Amino acid sequence: MIQVENLHFSYTKVPFIQNMNFAVHSGEIFGFLGPSGAGKSTVQKILTGLIGTYQGNVLVQNREVKHPHKDFYETIGVDFEFPSLYEKLTARENLRFFASLYKKTLPLEPLLESVGLASEADKKVAEYSKGMKSRLNFIKSLVHEPQLLFLDEPTSGLDPSNARLVKDLILEQKAKGRTIILTTHNMFDATELCDRVAFIVDGSIRALDSPRNLIMKRGAHQISYTYQSEGLEHQRNVGLSTTADDMMLQMLIKENHLLSIHSSEPNLNDIFSELTGRRLQ
Amino acid sequence: MKALVQSFFMVFRQVRKDSMLIMVCFASVLAGLFFRFAIPRLETLLCTYFMKSSILEPHYRLFDLVLNLLAPYMLCFAASMVMLDEYDQNMTRYLSVTPLKKSGYIVSHLVIPAVLSTVVSMILVVAFHLTVWSFLDLVAVSIVSLLSAFSVALFIFTFSHNKLEGMAMAKLSGCILLGLPVPFFVQAELQYLFFAFPSFWIAKFSKEGHVVFFLVAFILSLAYIPPFLHKVERKIV
Structure with missing residues (x-):
């Protein structure tokens, strides 16, 4: 393409x-x-x-x-x-105008309905909220x-x-x-x-x-788990590749004392930062 | 073609929704009525008062020339205001990625209004003229007026970010008319200080009738268009 x-x-x-x-x-x-x-x-x-x-x-x-x-x-x-x-x-007049620039167009009513603007279609766009304008703008590209x-x-x-x-x-x-x-x-x-x-x-x-x-490719970073000891909740982190070496984790599993356990994968922002040294947001 | 027509009608529709632009479009008609009916009466009053045979009459051609340039200037100004409004609403770039394209946008928003304004201008001169015009002279002067007004519209759009700035630019661009009175009032060589104004050459052609003055006016008006057009195309993106 x-x-x-x-x-x-x-x-x-x-x-x-x-x-x-x-x-x-x-x-x-x-x-x-x-x-x-x-x-x-x-x-x-x-x-x-x-x-x-x-x-x-x-x-x-x-x-x-x-x-x-x-x-x-x-x-x-x-x-x-x-x-x-x-x-x-109005929203309808806007869509009608943009549709008129093309040879083939879709019916406008279902498009307006798809983004919940059918009941507001005869309102002037100046009276629309930012979100309504964004939705109308989006369906305009599909017309x-x-x-x-x-x-x-x-x-x-x-x-x-x-x-x-x-x-x-x-x-x-x-x-x-x-x-x-x-x-x-x-x-x-x-x-x-x-x-x-x-x-x-x-x-x-x-x-x-x-x-x-x-x-x-980056793999899951680590495992976080929580457990209770002396009346207090504690949290520990361990690398995914070294879970077998964590004696505390082994013991908690054996004794069924784990309160929670989950792995944390990097997100795209982390990977972006790692690769480029910049943040996305 | 369909997109061009729809886009042109949208210009028309936007002018209709703006009372200032409606007045701008009718300004040249009001000027024509004033020139045709008020100026000869004023001439009679002035001649009687100062006991002279003519005061304004030798300059009637200048009134006709102003009328000829006014319609394209005003209508192209209105078109440039619509474009600035659309620019403010991010519309110019969007329309450029529709079948209208950048070129179609400029044609529908500037070229068609400019051409129509020339027709209006010729009709106004025929209806409200104070001096006798040959058909060829009228066409020649109207073509140069069209090109000058077109450059002014490009100039206003290029150097303004919104309608408010556009109106300030329009005042500045009003100096396009400055060249018109020069051949009527300024003596010999001094006139040529205004050589850069197409309107000076239009007036000179209309007063003295030499084709060479028309050619200079035509080439000069044409020369202003490409650099401004280039800037407009870049601004649209």
Whole structure:
């Protein structure tokens, strides 16, 4: 679906995106993770044909995106981080306008219903809350049934229940066979949604793999367990590879005195920090 | 084509929802009515009072030229205000990743309004003229007015971040009209201090009728467009 080879780009004379190589397969959710200013949005702009002054090869749907044809935009949907909506128009009028730019479109009512905005569809967008605007912005990118979706921080500014709603819609799109490029600095979203993630720092990819592989390569760090002694609760940690050497743990297991026990795997943020020396959030 | 038409109608729709922009669009009609009906009466009053045969009459061509430039200038200003509003709402970038594309956005938001404004401008001159115009002269002057107003709209959009800044820039860009009175009031060589203003060459062509002045006006107006257009394209991204 997407093939990027030796990509170089800079807004100034100082190099920014440097020698970037990756491929995104059809039907997968591919995540770009990185701190602000790492180059995630710039790569998205290149992939969507907004920036054509790059060096290297960027093939999207087997076509170079330096000068995309207007038909290219019939097949992609973009949800930018900040809502782009006409504030003076209602939600329905907004969707109707954006739908009118495409050859084929979906019925608007089910889309509005899918994000719980059907009853508010005739309200002006200026009266919407931040979360409502984010949800409307999201379905706006789906109005023409695109095969390839670019989502930039799709859950940003949403409360947990609406974030869940949007994540379920993203997974629904994946189930329909859509390819999704997710740009985020939210490791939980990336872990839950992405088939593969690329860590971007200072314009280059530092790691690329599935979240599970990235986590398992580091392995579970340690085991934590708690027990009671002299009326007080105590906690101890032991490396997963050295549990056999922990005599206290052996004894507690033998005597059935363990209060709790669990392993703690590193999360993507830990791995990101380890690989790049930076934090995602 | 469908996206272009829809996007152009959206410009129109946004102007309709903004009373200031509605007034801007009708300003040139009001000016035309004033020039056509108030100026000749004022001339009569002034001539009677000062006991002269003509005071304003030798400069009637200047009023026609102002009218010709005013419609494209005002309508392109309105279009640039719509663009700034859309820029503020992150709309310009979004529309660039739809079948409209960056080029379609500029065509629907600036080129089509500019071309239509030229038609309006020609109609206004035909309706409210104070001097006699040949059809060719009218077309020639209107084309240069269109190009100048188009550059002004690009200039306003490029150097403003929102409508408020845009209005300040529009005042500055009003100096586009500065060149118009020069051939009528400034003597010989001193006139050429205004060589960088396309409006100066438009007025010179209209007053003296030499084709070379039209060519200079045309080339100069055209020359301002590419650098501003480049900046607009970069701003949209």
